[in-house]
Amino acid sequence: MQNPVTVIQSVRLDDENDTLVVLNQTVLPNETNFLELRELEDIWDAIYQLKVRGAPAIGIAAAYGAYLGAKKSIAETYEALFEDFKKVKDYLATSRPTAVNLFWALNRMENRFKQEAGKSVAEVKAALKEESEAIRAEDEKICEAIGEHALSLLEPGWGLLTHCNAGTIATAKYGTALAPIYLGQEKGYNFKVYADETRPLLQGARLTAWELQQAGVDVTLICDNMASIVMKEGKIQAVLVGCDRVAANGDSANKIGTSGVAILAKHYNIPFYVCAPLSTIDLECKTGDDIQIELRPSEEITSKWYEKPMAPEAVQTYNPAFDVTDHSLITGIVTENGIAYAPYTESLPKMFKS
Missing domain, CATH: 3.40.50.10470 (Translation initiation factor eif-2b; domain 2)
Incomplete structure (x- = not known):
């Protein structure tokens, strides 16, 4: 029988609706409420206000936020998209100063962006989505190994x-x-x-x-x-x-x-x-x-x-x-x-x- 807690996804991507979905930890244990975040400011606020918290979860949320920010960019060239991505990354990095996972995840997303140099805007966005999903999937395996x-x-x-x-x-x-x-x-x-x-x-x-x-x-x-x-x-x-x-x-x-x-x-x-x-x-x-x-x-x-x-x-x-x-x-x-x-x-x- 599955554990009713370990099946909870506290941070996930709803790519079809350009949305980051997070479990609102500020209202637990009285409410189990999932927030649907579409604006970059709301993602920043969720991290700062501890609606999403825990070093790994913060990193996952930041990675998804960086992807969604880039996805919404109307840039038509790699260089212009990178300018928009950097603004998103730098903004999200100001939300919490101590948890290194925040910066680790954002830097990893930037490194993936740079690895896609010379590719189309659509290909870069697809790569960023892939990287953000990999960060989440890897964390699950990491936690089990630590356990x-x-x-x-x-x-x-x-x-x-x-x-x-x-x-x-x-x-x-x-x-x-x-x-x-x-x-x-x-x-x-x-x-x-x-x-x-x-x-x-x-x-x-x-x-x-x-x-x-x-x-x-x-x-x-x-x-x-x-x-x-x-x-x-x-x-x-x-x-x-x-x-x-x-x-x-x-x-x-x-x-x-x-x-x-x-x-x-x-x-x-x-x-x-x-x-x-x-x-x-x-x-x-x-x-x-x-x-x-x-x-x-x-x-x-x-x-x-x-x-x-x-x-x-x-x-x-x-x-x-x-x-x-x-x-x-x-x-x-x-x-x-x-x-x-x-x-x-x-x-x-x-x-x-x-």
Whole structure:
């Protein structure tokens, strides 16, 4: 029987109607609503407003957006079409600064465009469609491979802690950090999963808990500040998280709060694994200090989830969307080509050669 969650396509192309279709993650778990995006501004807004989120899903959406933008161009020459494509690409690149998949996917689309030099406008547009579809299809295989590698690190019946949402709706299928949970469920591992709520946007509460519950996984929702006690009580045997960017030294940027979970895991001697597609590994970025951290609006902290504001009016806020987990706190980085261990400056480049 198919898992009701892993069959969800959170990002897909409706080419016949020049439309990007995305699952609106901002209204989950109360509504399952798919948005039909036809204008480039709406695609940008969907990425910025987290209607589509998760590093792989952002990359897929950006690739489709780049294709649709080029498709709508009335340019009659390769050169003129490239000018229009570059405007689309540069615009979409401004939507989120931290997730490297956004730039990876857009650069891959530009590289494919350049490979079609000398061909007709129609042929170039067809190639861009093919490339965007390939990005989505490859991500599905990548997530399954990450899941298999991560599952090899786990034992049946283990308690697992995860943070934010790195599941099916954040990718093409299976997810990254949730992939071993879904694959383990298919094999009868009977994991007991604890999901951090993930303040301030509650991706763990709204998305991960929803996904896993829908899939029939044994999942327990906890507040972020409860991670320490469940670890101390022996309920957690491993921590699995996704990531948005991995630096060459293994420092990993993920949703705010991840580094705190890693520090706790280190204290309680619990393995902490980062599940990272190769597309999120940025070997040009030397350390986590070089990763730009996105700052988001104060309303997400003070009033977004409340009938009335839960903070004094006009109080100063600091709302970074991500933090960086130091490589020294990471037990292993799970990629589609295997598991990298410290020293990451040596092991991560090898993952690209597997």
